[in-house]
Amino acid sequence: xxxxxxxxxxxxxxxxxxxxxxxxxxxxxxxxxxxxxTLDALAEAVLPSVLGRSGATRAAAxxxxxxxxxxxxxxxxxxxxxxxxxxxxxxxxxxxTTQLDDLEAxxxxxxxxxxxxxxxxxxxxxxxxxxxGQRLDRMPSVADAGHVAVxxxxxxxxxxxxxxxxxxxxxxxxxxxxxxxxxxxxLPLIKLRER
Amino acid sequence: xxxxxxxxxxIIGSGxxxxxxxxxxxxxxxxxxxxxxxxxxxxxxxxxPAKRERFLxxxxxxxxxxxxxxxxxxxxxxxxxxxxxxxxxxxxxxTPRFSPEDFKHxxxxxxxxxxxxxxxxxxxxYQEAEELMGVAGxxxxxxxxxxxxxFPMPLLPLTYNLELLKQWASSADIAMWSQPSAKxxxxxxxxxxxxxxxxxxxxxxxxxxxxxxxxxxxxxxxxRIRLVPRTLVRRLMLDASGKRISHAIAVDRDHxxxxxxxxxxxxxxxxxxxxxxxxxxxxxxxxxxxGVANSSGLVGKYLAGHRNVQAYVDLPLRLYPGMNxxxxxxxxxxxxxxxxxxxxxxxxxxWESSVGKAPRLADDSGTLMLGDAIxxxxxxxxxxxxxxxxAYYDVIPDRASELTLDPTRxxxxxxxxPRLAFxxxxxxxxxxAETEDSIRSLFGKMVAAGNGKLLRTSVDxxxxxxxxxxxxxxxxxxxxxxxWGRTHDHENLFVVGAPTSVxxxxxxxxxxxxxxxxxxxxxxxxxxxxxxxx
Numbered sequence: 001x002x003x004x005x006x007x008x009x010x011x012x013x014x015x016x017x018x019x020x021x022x023x024x025x026x027x028x029x030x031x032x033x034x035x036x037x038t039l040d041a042l043a044e045a046v047l048p049s050v051l052g053r054s055g056a057t058r059a060a061a062x063x064x065x066x067x068x069x070x071x072x073x074x075x076x077x078x079x080x081x082x083x084x085x086x087x088x089x090x091x092x093x094x095x096x097t098t099q100l101d102d103l104e105a106x107x108x109x110x111x112x113x114x115x116x117x118x119x120x121x122x123x124x125x126x127x128x129x130x131x132x133g134q135r136l137d138r139m140p141s142v143a144d145a146g147h148v149a150v151x152x153x154x155x156x157x158x159x160x161x162x163x164x165x166x167x168x169x170x171x172x173x174x175x176x177x178x179x180x181x182x183x184x185x186x187l188p189l190i191k192l193r194e195r
Numbered sequence: 196x197x198x199x200x201x202x203x204x205x206i207i208g209s210g211x212x213x214x215x216x217x218x219x220x221x222x223x224x225x226x227x228x229x230x231x232x233x234x235x236x237x238x239x240x241x242x243x244p245a246k247r248e249r250f251l252x253x254x255x256x257x258x259x260x261x262x263x264x265x266x267x268x269x270x271x272x273x274x275x276x277x278x279x280x281x282x283x284x285x286x287x288x289x290t291p292r293f294s295p296e297d298f299k300h301x302x303x304x305x306x307x308x309x310x311x312x313x314x315x316x317x318x319x320x321y322q323e324a325e326e327l328m329g330v331a332g333x334x335x336x337x338x339x340x341x342x343x344x345x346f347p348m349p350l351l352p353l354t355y356n357l358e359l360l361k362q363w364a365s366s367a368d369i370a371m372w373s374q375p376s377a378k379x380x381x382x383x384x385x386x387x388x389x390x391x392x393x394x395x396x397x398x399x400x401x402x403x404x405x406x407x408x409x410x411x412x413x414x415x416x417x418x419r420i421r422l423v424p425r426t427l428v429r430r431l432m433l434d435a436s437g438k439r440i441s442h443a444i445a446v447d448r449d450h451x452x453x454x455x456x457x458x459x460x461x462x463x464x465x466x467x468x469x470x471x472x473x474x475x476x477x478x479x480x481x482x483x484x485x486g487v488a489n490s491s492g493l494v495g496k497y498l499a500g501h502r503n504v505q506a507y508v509d510l511p512l513r514l515y516p517g518m519n520x521x522x523x524x525x526x527x528x529x530x531x532x533x534x535x536x537x538x539x540x541x542x543x544x545x546w547e548s549s550v551g552k553a554p555r556l557a558d559d560s561g562t563l564m565l566g567d568a569i570x571x572x573x574x575x576x577x578x579x580x581x582x583x584x585x586a587y588y589d590v591i592p593d594r595a596s597e598l599t600l601d602p603t604r605x606x607x608x609x610x611x612x613p614r615l616a617f618x619x620x621x622x623x624x625x626x627x628a629e630t631e632d633s634i635r636s637l638f639g640k641m642v643a644a645g646n647g648k649l650l651r652t653s654v655d656x657x658x659x660x661x662x663x664x665x666x667x668x669x670x671x672x673x674x675x676x677x678x679w680g681r682t683h684d685h686e687n688l689f690v691v692g693a694p695t696s697v698x699x700x701x702x703x704x705x706x707x708x709x710x711x712x713x714x715x716x717x718x719x720x721x722x723x724x725x726x727x728x729x
Contacts, residue, residue: 048570066252074249075256077397078275081657083268085275088253124565136556136563143253150556153569157554163517166554166573173517174251176390176401179380182354186515 028093029068038100039064039152041116045123046149047156050165063155066142067093089143096148103130164189197454198447200423202229203723205443205459207428207474210281211705212692212712213465214407218327219716221419226723228420230411231445231457233427233470234278235260237408244400247392257398258284263427265607270615272469273661279424280407281467283705285397287521288377288404290330290706292321294530295341296540297700300591304538306622307591310697311669311678317710318343320717324709325375328405329383332375339527348380351389354518356547360582361524363510364545367644371524374544377405377706384409391519425449429610430478431462431688437482439687446608461719464665464690465712468498471694472598472664473613475675488665488682488690493675495598497666498617499699500658504541504634505585507550507650508642514580516549529586529637530701538622539630541588542702543637548583551650552576581650584641586634587701590658591620598664617658660704662696680715691715 043060044053051059070093076086106126107115115123127149134146142158145151156162160173169186204220206213209232220226238246238259246257261278274282295314300307318341325332326347333350334340350373353361357373364371378389378399389403402409414420425448434441443457464471472495478487486494523544530540554573557563564572601614619627631654642649668674671683680695682688692708695715700707 046565048567050567050570070253071255074253076254077250077256078262081271081273083266083272083275085262088255120566127565128563131563137561139554139556141254149565153556153565157569157573160517162554166570166577167515168574169515171515171517174393176392179352179389179391182391182519183352183358185355186518 024094025070025072025091028091028097031097033064033068036060036064037114037116038104039148041118041123042100042103042127042149043152043156045120046127046153048165059156060152062159063152066155067091067096070143092143092145092151096151099130099148103127106130197456198450199456199458200229200421201227202421202457202459203227204229204461204463204719205457206230206463206465207443208232208281208465208467208470209279209407209411209422209424210465210467210692211283211286211407212467212708213281213463214283214410215324215327215709215712216463216465216691216716216719217414217420218410219323219713220720220723221414221417223720224723229457229459230420230422231426231428231443232279232422232424233263233448234276234424236424237261237279237284240402240408243398243402247394247398247400250398251394263606266612267604268469268612268615269601269604270613271617271657271661272615277470279411279422284406284408286406286705287396287703288399289523289703290325290328290332290375290377291525291527291542291702292340292342292375292710293317293700293702293704293707294339294527296531297698300538300589300698304532304536306538307620308666308668308673308697311667311674312714314341316678317707317714320710320713321706323713324706325377327410327713328377328706328709329379329386330375330377330706331373331380331389333373335372335525335527336370339531346375348383351376351378351380351519351522353524354522354547356514356516356518356580357522357524357545359512359514359580360510360545360547363512363582363645364524364526364641367641369526369528369543369641371526371543371545374523374525375706376522379403393517393520395521426455427608428457428474429608430480431464431474431487432478433480433482433487433685438685440487440685451608461687461689461723463715463719464688464694465692466694468661468664468693469598469613469615471690473600475665475690476598476600476613477610483684488675488684488688490684491672491675493594493666493673495613495664496594496596497592497663497697498596498598498615498658498661499590499592499663499666499696500617500661501587501590501699501701502658503585503587503655504631504638504652505583505655506635506638506652507548508582508584508638508645509551509648509650510580510582510645511647512580512645513578514547514582516547516552516580518547520547522546525702527702537629538589538591538626539633540701541586541630541634543584543586546583546585548581550583551581552579584638586637587659587703588630588634589623589701590699591623592663592698593618593620593623596620596663617661658699660699662693662699662704662708665690665694666697667695668697678714679718680711681718689715689719
């Protein structure tokens with residue numbers, strides 16, 4: 001059976017660049033959609049445990065959706081004070097799938113098990129190894145993240161839900177909320193439960 | 196074959212000041228009004244929630260095709276946007292008025308140039324603009340914040356965060372209040388109440404923030420105006436006397452081979468601080484060798500704006516970032532130095548912030564955090580709050596603060612693009628360091644009063660809220676237009692809004708531009724032929 005990498009390489013030799021990029025995005029999307037377990041297992045390892053397995057799976061699904069709907073070369077919001085235009089870059093989905101494959105390969109090589117079957121501690125250790133040498137301080141934007149684990153973290157921590165979790169309060173950042181309620185201290189967050 | 200468009204009044208540009216003028220003339224006259232816009236139609240309201248979502252997720256421009264290709268301009272162009280509604284499609288909706296001192300720099304402080312009008316002259320037009328847009332505001336102390344009538348809408352309520360920050364400012368002897376905003380604190384003229392989506396800039400998904408399309412759409416539906424998009428005006432042409440504009444020449448971007456002539460009794464240039472001067476300078480002809488309305492040589496000169504000093508402060512307050520981060524506190528306490536004092540004046544505003552409180556990947560020692568560690572670290576740092584403080588300070592514009600035609604860059608129709616350069620007048624250069632030190636000192640006082648910690652301070656070199664280029668005045672030798680916006684050189688040519696400003700003040704200036712435009716509209720309606728009066 002043709003591996004995903006060889007499949008992408010064969011496409012590169014056969015089609016024009018723009019078309020290739022679209023197909024590579026589609027292939028990567030198919031890959032992460034048809035094999036969600038590695039990403040789900042990664043989410044469970046790197047996201048806060050308070051989310052539980054189901055919460056981590058939902059976060060992973062939201063992240064997949066982000067990747068699936070990414071548009072290359074889309075015009076970004078104009079800068080202020082400049083006439084320069086900027087656009088989104090190549091899809092990050094292709095490198096994320098490669099990195100997920102690498103995590104899977106490392107799990108097989110070092111533990112002789114699937115990544116999803118490792119303990120959270122062992123999965124986290126593999127992620128730490130993968131991130132060695134990367135410059136990591138502030139949370140990057142999702143698209144700029146150098147590794148799928150960081151992108152997943154950036155996606156989750158950019159959410160209104162994460163903000164609420166941090167403050168243990170129903171702030172609802174960037175959501176439509178009654179104006180009249182803004183003067184009140186936000187209500188405490190209802191404890192997360194496994195669904 | 197050329198195509199002609201006939202009207203009584205031809206408005207060039209469809210931004211916020213054009214909308215003000217058109218609305219006024221459409222209500223009070225029966226004049227045939229044509230509005231010419233170089234850019235495309237804007238994104239309909241119904242599509243804005245989805246556009247906002249993509250902006251939030253990917254940073255994409257939510258305004259579709261809102262620029263002309265090839266318009267890479269040298270210098271600090273405020274925004275590349277060009278579409279129906281102009282820059283005010285993505286403005287923040289912040290609408291403070293200037294203060295009375297803004298109009299009297301020379302007579303009060305011995306610097307700059309007095310405007311030919313006073314704050315009192317402009318007050319009714321401020322009110323008219325506020326009512327047209329729908330401005331929610333809180334009356335500040337009357338000695339600092341005079342106004343003839345109440346705001347049309349009650350204030351945007353202060354969030355829990357801003358209430359705490361207001362107390363903090365008060366502890367530093369600073370009285371602050373809710374920043375006036377063109378956002379609905381209650382449903383207003385068919386538009387809903389603000390629901391704190393908090394993306395006012397660049398896009399309000401529900402229409403609670405005023406944008407010019409809310410004026411254009413009903414005017415177009417009622418056939419009170421004809422708005423022609425994708426048509427770039429390239430020249431204003433004089434009649435044989437050289438005293439009047441006979442017509443304008445434009446290019447229809449969809450049919451560039453077919454020239455468009457715009458014939459009107461009256462022409463109103465409403466292209467903002469860049470494109471207004473640019474068009475006048477492009478309109479070189481035998482009777483106007485330096486461009487139209489430019490006998491003074493001052494078209495494009497005295498570009499005005501203001502700089503800001505900004506800081507982030509860590510405070511021992513439990514704040515909840517995200518409650519309504521675009522709304523702020525404001526004070527005019529520092530806009531009113533006593534007569535004869537040094538010309539150091541600025542506004543001051545305070546926002547909630549998450550600077551220093553954002554989630555991060557590595558702790559203070561640089562160790563990578565994963566899993567619970569990131570959330571734990573974030574929660575620990577979020578026990579205290581942070582605030583953003585900013586002061587816009589006055590910059591007196593120099594004559595050499597200018598827009599010129601760039602000989603090296605042309606658009607696709609062969610016209611030179613503008614080149615922008617902002618320069619301070621010598622008196623502002625001399626006061627810059629002292630002004631910025633004074634603001635930093637004020638920030639320091641606030642930090643101490645709140646037992647806080649200064650996280651960082653910065654000065655923005657960009658001159659914000661730009662204006663000027665066709666400044667108003669009573670003397671035709673030292674100004675381009677009179678106080679009504681009528682050009683000194685041509686009786687049927689007006690320039691309205693931002694370009695007519697003498698100085699940039701020290702607060703967001705869009706409301707002032709609108710008030711100036713409405714004042715022009717009142718004069719224009721008096722001058723329309725009787726048969727066209729409403």
